[in-house]
Amino acid sequence: MNKEPIVEVKNIGMSFGATRALDDVDFNFYPGELLALVGANGAGKSTLIKIICGYHSGYEGQIIIDNKEVDLNSPKEAYDYGIQTVHQIINQGVIQTMTVAENLALEEMLSPDQPILYNYPAIRKRALEIASLMDLDYLDMDAPVFSIPQSDRQMISIARALASNPKLLILDEPTSSISEKEAERLFSTLLKLRDSGVSIVYVSHRLHEITRLADRVGVLRDGKVAGELVVPFSVQNIVHAMVGDIEQEPVKKEDVKVNKNVVKLELKDLVVQEGKPGLNLKIYEGEVLGLTGLIGAGKSELAAVLFGDVKPISGEMYINGELYEPENIGAAIKKGIFMVPEDRNNNAVFPDFSIRQNINMPFLDMFTNKAFVLNTRKERKEAKRMVKAMTVKCESEDSPILSLSGGNQQKVIVARWLMTQSNLVILDEPFQGVDVKSRSEIGQYLRKNIGKSTALVIATDLDEVIDISDRVIVFNHGVMVGEQEAGEIDKEKLIHLTSQTLEEILEPGLVGNVTKGVV
Amino acid sequence: MKKFNITDFSIKWGFLIVMGVLFTMFSILEPAFISAGNLFNILLSVCIFGTMALGETFVLITDGMDLSIGSTAALSVMISAYLMVVLELGGLITIFIVLGIGIAVGLLIGFLIVKVKIPDLLATLGMMFLVQGLQYIPSGGLSIGRGAVIKNGREAMGHFSEGFKYLGQGRILKVIPVPVLIMLGVAIIVYIILSKTKFGRIFYAIGGNPEAARLVGVNVNKYKVIAYASSSFIASLAGILLAARVGRGDVGSQGTLLMDAIGAALIGFAVLGARKPNPFGTIVGAIFIGMLMNGLTMLSMQYFWQDFIKGSVLVAALAFTFGISKKHG
Incomplete structure (x- = not known):
């Protein structure tokens, strides 16, 4: 790639308390390129994205946009530089009690240039324009967002991000709750955008999507860049970079x-x-x-x-x-x-x-005597057994579940139901x-x-x-x-x-x- | 060993340290403060709303709020007086009826919330007015004491039974007030239920994530109703203690009971860094309010400062609990 990068991040670091979430991370984002960002849960993808979109202001290192070093302190500043983000949690991207049209045209609706008297027809008209970017014309513009499916809500956030002609568009797990057909629609839009010169950062756990879409893959592991792959690459390559020396063992x-x-x-x-x-x-x-x-x-x-x-x-x-x-x-x-x-x-x-209390919750009767008093020792023993069997990475079975990474939390939840026959x-x-x-x-x-x-x-x-x-x-x-x-x-x-x-x-x-x- | 961390330390012990410092300060400035008689006075002054706060804890744990407990306690005062003074019933039967009415109020609140689906704040606010109004009806809006003239012009000839009054006025070994012991007894029972039994675990689970609780097979509605019934039951018990203490049925005895009870339970969030409703914290919160009021009164604080100071303490405790510890989540 011999084009000038549109956004560069250099030596980015970030700590949360004792946890080093990111350490010395460098990436360049080029116009007309789709960069996929992958990594296990807790590898630092979300943190990196949140820094680039202005959400975390206390970062170390430099962010350079159009060859000028900038200091991003708020999402608004990032937005003004042309950085748009579609976050993973769908319901943070939409306002549930407003209509589809209002959500699509939220930008315009909340803009200070709006007349004092609310002009719904004008908002609706703008919303239809935005909807057509993603072929969302089938949506009922006047339906409240809480009444439509998750996948449509997601499409609304994406359409809205596209509407502002971003230079850098970040998508965090955009397909995690939409169907394959909808995903196809999203992919073709993304590829079109890329070809028109937008730089796209695409975060996903679905490696097959990435092999189809990405021009380049950035792999994060434990807060550091573990590798960059350029086309052509295979799922195997990516997985290898993601998990390091751990060989993936597919079930025979x-x-x-x-x-x-x-x-x-x-x-x-x-x-x-x-x-x-x-x-x-x-x-x-x-x-x-x-x-x-x-x-x-x-x-x-x-x-x-x-x-x-x-x-x-x-x-x-x-x-x-x-x-x-x-x-x-x-x-x-x-x-x-x-x-x-x-x-x-x-x-x-x-x-x-x-962790213990989370695992045992459905089967409290197993640990209860006739006076309904819980036997904590017995609880610990069972929880410890399950934590060990499922290789949950934790200090002890009495650690708070929220201290675990997403993958380990899921192990605890699965352990909950595999503890008994x-x-x-x-x-x-x-x-x-x-x-x-x-x-x-x-x-x-x-x-x-x-x-x-x-x-x-x-x-x-x-x-x-x-x-x-x-x-x-x-x-x-x-x-x-x-x-x-x-x-x-x-x-x-x-x-x-x-x-x-x-x-x-x-x-x-x-x-x-x-x-x-x-x- | 973990490294010593000043923030963690102050989250856990800060409140109790402040309480200890205040206690020492009051004792030095006003030696009479630390006399056994005064210390029991403090406990006596908090035992009504402290008991109510323990009941409220059940509801707070399930992420609800019961605004009706003050009215329920006041209703219990009036019903107790009416049953004994007007209807001339015995003390024991009166207690059973009053507690029964308390449970009925709670069940109705629970029904309104889980079946009629009224949001908890609104349902209990509505019930607060309803129950508050209900207390005036039997006596036609008048206070009930021996010899009071009730509606039909008849003079009420009954009286509070001695046993009943003992619950509010008695002292064990001539020192320890009975209602204080009852409060501590309730505290121990509530503590055991919430911390040691599966019911407590389930209440906390519902407060943490009601949908997850439902999906592990918990009948969430049933437990919510139980929480409101417990809260009202304990509020009516507190009402009995109040009636027994005063020995008559005064209208409008709810006073500031509701706010004091909720304040105590919320201050309890800060005790030992619990950040959630817990019976130990609730009791400490109640005693803290009582100690502060008592100490300041001894140091000649004027009465009109009381509510302001209680409010400030509550806000400070909550700010401390949530403000500092949120970064530590």
Whole structure:
């Protein structure tokens, strides 16, 4: 690249208390280039981004924009230099109670040049222009944002960032909660932007996206630059730079230990969404079943029914041959149906609790005597066992859970449900925001310790499912459209099944196959 | 060994040190302050709202707020007086009825919050007015004492039973006030429930992340109702202590009870750097308020300064707790 960099960062360092989050980091960002920033959780990606977008003012080192050293003290200053950021947490990027139009045109709406009297039609007109940048015209401009799906909220933040013609556009995990189709739309927009001369920084855990999009990959490890890769590169290269000397060990498909003679869980004509065909499925003893499909394919709906949170519309479920009709989540847990929910922070972590208290929470009765008094010693013993088994990196099982990195927090949450014997453990997007190393450790532990139980691993990312499943099933528009056993996994076919349109699925002839169930 | 850190140290011990310094200062400036009689006076002055604060702790832990406890205590005062003085019932049966009414109030609040889905502040504010108004109705808005003339012109001939009054006025070994012992007893029970049992763990879990609690199988609504019922139950117990102390049913006895109770519970956040509601902190907070008021009064502080000083202490304690420790999260 012999162009002049648009933004340079030099010798950037940052500490939080005793933690050195970034140390002596250099990067150049060139116009017309897409730089992917990767690294395990806690490697310093977010910190670096927050410094560049003006959020952290106490950094060490220099930031040079257009050959001039600048001092970024607030997001507003970064913004004025043409640096735009789409942050990972979607709901921080939108105002939920405002309409889609207001969110799209937030910039204009809050600008001091606005007339005193609020001119909604003008805002709406501007919003439509912005919406067209990302082909978002299908959105109801007057709907409040809290009523639209997460993925659309994400698209709104991105469209808004694009609207101000940024010089440097930073996207932090932009695809973590949007479907593959939406991601495709985002990618084509990003590539167009890049070609028009914008410098793009793209942070993602999804390495396959990166191999498709990036011109250059910057790898951070423990707060330092661990390498820079230029096209062509492979996922293998990136992973290697990310985790250093730790060899990634994909789960071997040869050691499928499923006992097909014992049906652990059976679904008979189970309808979980109005108007969809019944689902027939058997999960066998010792099986790790992967369930994939886009957002909205009906995966979470099935999980909610299995976990007793929602009643099925019709159909039956059997555990070990016995009819299973959970009244509520508590009843499901008593029947040995457990769930690691998606979105760890909002749905699983007790932020004030220690690791021990987080692990033991569903099974307090195990540690309670007749007077309901908890036996802390027994609690510690169990928690310690799980922390060790799942290689949670921590000082002790009594450390606060928030002192752990994201990947280790997720290990604690998974440990919570693997501590006791179960009939089925549902893991809904268990690898969201989890680094490659933790992910593989969790996956391996699950496979090794599944024993006579079963697991249902739900993930939109095909790779996350393929890596650990004995069998993969695909949902699309609330229909089970396909099934592949380990050893016969055909990724192209899976992608095809995942991305079929509703019409293709419902084509006569095809429907017959589906409703009979491929089991 | 961890390195000594002045910030961590002051977060943990700062409040207790300030309290100790004040205590020493009052003792030096006014030797009568440290006499056993006065120390028990301090405890006696805090035991009503201190007890209520312990109940409020349950609600605060589940991330709620109960604004009705002052009214509930006042209602208990009036009902106690009405039952004994007007209806001439015995002390024991009166206690059971009053505590029952307390639980009923709490259950109703819980119902309004978890079933009708009224936000907790609004539901308990509404109930505060409702219950406050309710206390006037039986006696037609009048205070109830022996010989009082009630609505129909009949003179009330009953009286507070001696046993009942003992709860508010008695002293064990002629020194230790019974209501203080009751407060400490409640504190110990609440401490055991919250820190040692699975119920406490569940209450804290709900306060930390209600959705996560639901997804580990906790019946969150049930526990919220239990929290409000406990809070109202303990408030009505505090009302009984107050009625027993005064020996009559004065209307409007809620006074500043609500604010003092909530203040004590919130000051409790700062004790030992807990940053969350906890029974030990609540008791220390209550005693701190009482000690400060008592000490300053002895040093001739004028009464109209009281609320201002209480407020300042509360704000300072909260600023200290959250302001310093947030960087340490």
